[in-house]
Amino acid sequence: MAKIYSIFLDGILIGKTLFEFADVPMGVVHGKITFINTESPYEFIKSFCLKRNIPINHDEPNHKFIDTAIIPMLKVLKENDKELKGWGGSITVFEKENETEIQFGGINSEIMKSEFTHHYDEYYKDQL
Numbered sequence: 001m002a003k004i005y006s007i008f009l010d011g012i013l014i015g016k017t018l019f020e021f022a023d024v025p026m027g028v029v030h031g032k033i034t035f036i037n038t039e040s041p042y043e044f045i046k047s048f049c050l051k052r053n054i055p056i057n058h059d060e061p062n063h064k065f066i067d068t069a070i071i072p073m074l075k076v077l078k079e080n081d082k083e084l085k086g087w088g089g090s091i092t093v094f095e096k097e098n099e100t101e102i103q104f105g106g107i108n109s110e111i112m113k114s115e116f117t118h119h120y121d122e123y124y125k126d127q128l
Contacts, residue, residue: 003115005084006077007033007102009048014038017076017102022119027107029116033091033100042066042095057090064095076104078115085111 007015019029038044042064055069070088087106113120
């Protein structure tokens with residue numbers, strides 16, 4: 001059964017993710033965001049970043065595409081309500097294509113092995 005992770009910005013729940021993908025040796029997980037009570041994820045993320053001086057790596061207003069740098073106020077909680085530890089996360093939104101993603105990095109191998117066992121096992125099964 002897939003684990004569901006809660007995404008918070010400044011202490012407010014903004015969405016959920018399954019972290020469907022991982023780059024195990026790099027200590028990165030990423031997945032689609034299901035936003036909660038957000039009419040326009042693009043406008044929401046852009047406004048949030050501009051108000052808090054969060055760097056935006058790329059912004060295409062005509063396509064409603066935005067890619068942020070690491071957002072210090074972004075927290076991910078595991079199903080047990082404990083915070084996922086790492087060096088942080090960023091968000092990418094391509095609203096016109098209904099694509100949203102969170103990337104979360106800095107996950108050490110111990111956490112990767114225990115929390116993201118399916119990704120860890122999938123990667124290392126080919127290494128043996």
